[in-house]
Amino acid sequence: GAVVSQHPSRVICKSGTSVKIECRSLDFQATTMFWYRQFPKKSLMLMATSNEGSKATYEQGVEKDKFLINHASLTLSTLTVTSAHPEDSSFYICSASIPPGLAGTDTQYFGPGTRLTVL
Amino acid sequence: AQSVTQLGSHVSVSEGALVLLRCNYSSSVPPYLFWYVQYPNQGLQLLLKYTTGATLVKGINGFEAEFKKSETSFHLTKPSAHMSDAAEYFCAVSALGTGTASKLTFGTGTRLQVTL
Numbered sequence: 001g002a003v004v005s006q007h008p009s010r011v012i013c014k015s016g017t018s019v020k021i022e023c024r025s026l027d028f029q030a031t032t033m034f035w036y037r038q039f040p041k042k043s044l045m046l047m048a049t050s051n052e053g054s055k056a057t058y059e060q061g062v063e064k065d066k067f068l069i070n071h072a073s074l075t076l077s078t079l080t081v082t083s084a085h086p087e088d089s090s091f092y093i094c095s096a097s098i099p100p101g102l103a104g105t106d107t108q109y110f111g112p113g114t115r116l117t118v119l
Numbered sequence: 120a121q122s123v124t125q126l127g128s129h130v131s132v133s134e135g136a137l138v139l140l141r142c143n144y145s146s147s148v149p150p151y152l153f154w155y156v157q158y159p160n161q162g163l164q165l166l167l168k169y170t171t172g173a174t175l176v177k178g179i180n181g182f183e184a185e186f187k188k189s190e191t192s193f194h195l196t197k198p199s200a201h202m203s204d205a206a207e208y209f210c211a212v213s214a215l216g217t218g219t220a221s222k223l224t225f226g227t228g229t230r231l232q233v234t235l
Contacts, residue, residue: 004162006162034222034223042227042228043209043225043226043227043228044163044209044225046222046223049222091160093162093163095162095163097221100170105151105168105170105213105221106213106221107153107165107168108165108223109165110155110162110163110164110165111162112161112162113160113161113162115160
């Protein structure tokens with residue numbers, strides 16, 4: 001259980017184009033999903049928190065007009081990188097949160113990531 | 120605010136040897152702690168988590184971690200390393216976020232190398 005998928009796994013695009021990345025929770029409903037960015041040999045940087053049916057909450061320094069997030073259903077969130085440039089090249093990872101239930105905290109389950117290369 | 124420090128960006132052990140990956144945290148509230156593993160070009164897989172109760176937490180693949188409040192630590196151990204354990208390991212602490220879900224703060228990661 002708790003499987004999260006991402007599509008595509010790898011994408012190469014030209015500078016100036018937009019790219020959409022999908023994140024799906026396959027066997028559970030996720031009220032909240034998260035989007036991270038990971039640079040080579042670095043940790044994960046949280047970009048935004050995506051709540052179903054409402055606007056995403058972006059971390060400080062993340063351009064909301066450049067990284068558009070839509071959480072249209074309880075199993076799908078999308079990240080669109082608009083007018084992509086080479087500096088947007090990175091590994092983008094999403095996670096979906098399962099509520100805590102009777103004890104403790106919610107738990108995030110991660111997708112396999114999407115490698116974006118902007119030429 | 121929460122923070123996580125992972126001592127040692129790179130750890131190398133022999134196959135069959137003890138694995139010890141260190142994690143110290145800082146939190147103004149009782150923490151929830153996690154260990155995740157990342158294989159090359161993949162997302163993160165949850166190894167184990169501490170929420171409440173027993174301080175020794177057992178996870179998948181033979182890993183375990185012990186929450187020590189007095190030392191603000193949550194070190195990850197495995198008695199005998201296997202070649203397949205070679206990966207990047209991340210310690211994380213959760214904090215309240217928007218809505219009902221908590222945000223994770225990650226450490227910088229420790230790359231585990233297992234040699235023959």
